[in-house]
Amino acid sequence: MKKVLITFLIILAYNTSQAQSDADVEIGVVEKLNQTIPMDARLVDENGDTVIIGDLIDKPTILNFVYFRCPGICSPLMDGLADVIDATDLELGKDYQALTISFDHREQTFLAVRKKNNYLNLMEKKEQAQTGWRFFTSDSADIARLTEATGFRFKPTGNDFIHAATLIIVDKNGKITRYMNGIYFLPFELKMTILDAAEGKAGPTINRVLQYCYSYDPQGQKYVMNITKVVGTLILIMGLTLFLVLVLVKRKKTA
């Protein structure tokens, strides 16, 4: 009994200390990889209709939290997102989608619409973005649930907020698969991230090859070429080809 108690206390202490260190982050992003976002959270879309987030997420999805009146980092973040959507060869709305959610519960639908139109005008892929990149507002309770579940920590200062810039990628079940921090994104990184979130099931074969050759380096937070895997495969393919040629191709008659 004593042992059980001690074990329990150790686990408890460990967990609280973990929680403590997470709680220490007042502003920023605490990564909650492999956890599921609340799929029943309600959002208000560009038409003023209330929707359930779980109904929207049916493919790899980029979530990003901003507020539309934001004078700071939100615009560069969304600029970066618009740029990378234009640059990638993935099709927005089909291979993946983007949901931009205001974390300021005071903001209304007309702000979301204005913001969306601003970005559509900037982009080359207007058609795709019209349906594939959606802008939402929500109530304070649902915002709190979503931001807490994704580890997105922000703090109000006067009329504005201090917050971080990140894209949160979830798969079609709402499980968080990746965070892309910063405001500049490489099309390659986006593609690999989306492919990972799609679990390699969707997309043409070349994508599967890409996923085979590259793996995610959690420490460097980027995709790196898996040199040993690639080279090993090449060697085996070469060996097999040689064997097949030797066995299948008839030898020439020599004088």
Next chain:
Amino acid sequence: MAANGTDHAEYKSYLEEDGGRKGIFRWILSTDHKRIALLYLYSMMAWFIIGVTLGVLMKLELIAPGKTLIGPQAYNATFTVHGVIMIFLIVIPGLPAVFGNFMLPIQIGAKDVAFPRLNLFSWYIYVIGSILVIMSLFGNGAPDTGWTFYAPYSFKTGTNMLPAALGAFVLGFSSILTGLNFLVTIHRMRAPGMTWMKMPLFPWTIYGTAWIQLLATPIVGITLLMVAGERILGIGFFDPAKGGDPLLYQHLFWIYSHPAVYIMILPAMGAISEIIPTFTRKTIFGYRAIVLSTLAIAFVGYFVWGHHMFTAGMSGTALFTFSILTFLVAIPSAIKVFNWIATMHQGSISTEVPFLWAASFIFVFLIGGLTGLVLGALATNVHVHDTAFVVGHFHFIVFGGTGFAFFGALHYWFPKIYGRMYDKGWARTGWMIFFIGFIALYGPMFYLGITGMPRRYFDYLEEYHGPNIISSLGALVMVTGFVIILINLVRSAREGEKAPMNPWGGTNLEWQIPSPPPLENFEEIPVIEKATYKFD
């Protein structure tokens, strides 16, 4: 067969056919597979003498505790360069490059290998690689990492690591190209009627080896490039401080270097499979079983590399799997030993010198193999890991296996290669002294290892003194035997009495052409009708 006649007075042998070239160019520009084989033989012998000298130096250092001859740094350099020379310059290329080149085309009834120029080119690569390795001995300190170049030390040491690693890298290309050449030769150039199951066993083992050379060697090339990248550019593949993994190095290194052990031993087994039927006047027992076990060794040999790393910190599952696979690979090896012994059973054995080498090969290979099982078992491995036991084990396998088979093959095919017979009395004496020296040199290492003497130290505790004296004296005895063998062969190649076409009564094609063979081996490509190793 045209070459089957008795009168060959009118032909010109490959040794006389100079292709209109003068002096050394008759050799270094010749694309004849037999001359290239001898080029390999001579260059290897030169490196072997250096390797042996370094080995003797170590044994002399270990004749007494404390510093007797060389200090710790020099000792580290000595065992490193000894290992690199012996492994990369001699035992890996050894039998394939010398006897594979010489005998493979003849045994399958071909005029040459598939790509004769590539063959000569491989030898040039070999020489360049060897020179790089030898160069590392000089300048600012010879490498001191051990022949395995383990990270992280290999990219931190201040010694001449790069020339040695670069040399091993270059040598890899020689190995790959030779393997490719042999594969195509065996697939494409067998004489009419020589089906796969009529092919002699030596070409079969060369075939298995060639696949390993082709598929495994690139891995060590890449690994050594990664070490170079680590040293020169500080990339951090293996440096934990930069997010690298030193264990990755060990995996990559052994993924090549364990199959390389089979590059060494398979052709050796092939040579033994040639010698034993000839000197017992019997068809080889279980031809198919030997062929299959050759392929099985070549295949399973790819999946056992982890047994070099039992104490390096792998998962329990990995340890268990590698241990099981290691035991599995012992099965085909044992099948071969049983087959050789069954071949001898009720045979008409003549104890000529090649047979003595083959019989002693089986003896030392057995000891090497069984001590290998001690190392392959997880529980015992922990105790003898990195002790003298390991050194004893792999010298029994690599030197006792490949080395004995090499000397056996040399004495077996010598009359064919040079057309002259060696002095059998001296050859026998040399073998006897060499064999006694060998057992005295490496035998005590098993005892030393079990009692706890670590490998790769220039010094040891007083309690290990006795066996070390035996070992060091054994080294001197063995070298004496080696010198006798060498002098006898060198002298006989020039002055020995003329050898007949088939001095041993062998059955394969090489014994049906004159000694030494003519430039293109066969006046007319033979047609094969009967199975191999059939004595009338």
